[in-house]
Amino acid sequence: MKFCSTCGATVVLRIPEGDSIPRHVCIACHTIHYRNPKIVVGCLPVWEDKILLCRRAIEPRYGLWTLPAGFMENGETTAQGAMRETLEEANALVELKGLYTLINLPHISQVYMMFRGKLLDLDFSPGIESLEVALFREEDIPWNELAFTTIRDTLKHFFLDRKNGSFQFHEGDIISSSCD
Amino acid sequence: MKFCSTCGATVVLRIPEGDSIPRHVCIACHTIHYRNPKIVVGCLPVWEDKILLCRRAIEPRYGLWTLPAGFMENGETTAQGAMRETLEEANALVELKGLYTLINLPHISQVYMMFRGKLLDLDFSPGIESLEVALFREEDIPWNELAFTTIRDTLKHFFLDRKNGSFQFHEGDIISSSCD
Numbered sequence: 256m257k258f259c260s261t262c263g264a265t266v267v268l269r270i271p272e273g274d275s276i277p278r279h280v281c282i283a284c285h286t287i288h289y290r291n292p293k294i295v296v297g298c299l300p301v302w303e304d305k306i307l308l309c310r311r312a313i314e315p316r317y318g319l320w321t322l323p324a325g326f327m328e329n330g331e332t333t334a335q336g337a338m339r340e341t342l343e344e345a346n347a348l349v350e351l352k353g354l355y356t357l358i359n360l361p362h363i364s365q366v367y368m369m370f371r372g373k374l375l376d377l378d379f380s381p382g383i384e385s386l387e388v389a390l391f392r393e394e395d396i397p398w399n400e401l402a403f404t405t406i407r408d409t410l411k412h413f414f415l416d417r418k419n420g421s422f423q424f425h426e427g428d429i430i431s432s433s434c435d
Numbered sequence: 436m437k438f439c440s441t442c443g444a445t446v447v448l449r450i451p452e453g454d455s456i457p458r459h460v461c462i463a464c465h466t467i468h469y470r471n472p473k474i475v476v477g478c479l480p481v482w483e484d485k486i487l488l489c490r491r492a493i494e495p496r497y498g499l500w501t502l503p504a505g506f507m508e509n510g511e512t513t514a515q516g517a518m519r520e521t522l523e524e525a526n527a528l529v530e531l532k533g534l535y536t537l538i539n540l541p542h543i544s545q546v547y548m549m550f551r552g553k554l555l556d557l558d559f560s561p562g563i564e565s566l567e568v569a570l571f572r573e574e575d576i577p578w579n580e581l582a583f584t585t586i587r588d589t590l591k592h593f594f595l596d597r598k599n600g601s602f603q604f605h606e607g608d609i610i611s612s613s614c615d
Contacts, residue, residue, distance in 0.1 A: 256441070257441060257443070258439065258440050259440070260436045260438050260439070261437060262437070262438065273563060279440075288440070291506055291507060291509060292507050292508075292511075294472055294474065326469070326471055327471060328471065328472075330542075332541050332608050333537070333546060333606075334608075335541075353606065354537065354604075354606055359513055361512050362510075364509040366507075383453060424534075426514075426533060426534055428512050428514075
C-alpha cells in the first residue's frame, strides 16, 4: 500500500496513538488503513462413501486436487460462502452439516473454515476454476496431488472420525508450510 | 474507496472478467481491490462461578459491558488474538478452552469467534479501552447493559451449557439487529 484509498495522498507506516502495531496512515486525511486476516470458506461434499474433489484450473496449485473453497465475501455468512464456493467450483448442491475444521494459517493471515456437506445429487460438473470434478473413495484420494495442507488435514480428520463413528469439530494451526 | 492504494489513480466499481461481484478496480494499473469480512476474536474468561466483563471506554457502546474481544490481526491465530484482546482490554491472563461460539453478522461483514477461557489469577484491571473490569455471577450479569448481541448470545449459551453440565461449540447467525 502506497496511497490512501480515501483521498489519494501518500500513506506512511507508523504506530497510531493508542495502538501498538504499525499501520498505513494517510499523511493528508489521517485515515488509518487496517489490514486483517481473510477467511477461506469451503465444503467437504460427501456422497455415500465418496468425497467430491475439484482439480484446480487456476494458480496457485494449477492441476492439483482440492475441496471446493474460496474467500468469504462481504454480506454473506460462513455457511452461505461455503455453499456458494461449492456451486461455483463444482456446480454442486450440498446440505451443510455444520462447521467441521477451522485452521489458522498465520504466516499468510488466513483462516480456513471447512464445513461437512451432504451432496444432494450427482449433477456436478467443473466450474470455471476447475479442470475436473470427481468423487473419490478413501483409498483413491490423490494424497500426493492435493493442493493445500488445510485440505489434506480436513480429509484426514474426516476419514478418522468416520472410522470412529463420530464427527467432531476440529481446530488447528499450520504455523508454516511449504505447501500453503 | 476512491483511489488505488497501489498507484494512486482513480478506481471504478465494475465486475471483473470471470467474477460475478462488482469490485473496486483501478483504471490505470487494473489492480482489483477486494474487500472481505473481518474476524472479531474474544474470550469468555471464567473464575469459579463468575465471568469477567469489561465496561467499554470507547465507541461504539461507550459505557456498556462486553466480553474482551476485538479485530483479529494479520500474523496471529484466532486463539492468539483472543488472548491478546483479553490482555489488552482487561490485563487478564487466560488459558483457552477451545472455540466456543462462532457468530456471523453478514449485515456488517463480521464473524465473531469467542473462546472459553480459564482466568489464571485475579490480577486484572482496566486496559486503555475499558472503564472498569469486574467478575459477575450469572444472577448479576447486566443483561440490559450489554454492548452487543453476540456477547449476550455467547453468555446465554454458556449459562445453559453449564447448567446442562456439558459445553459444546455453537454456530449462529445474527441476520440484522439494532444492537450490532
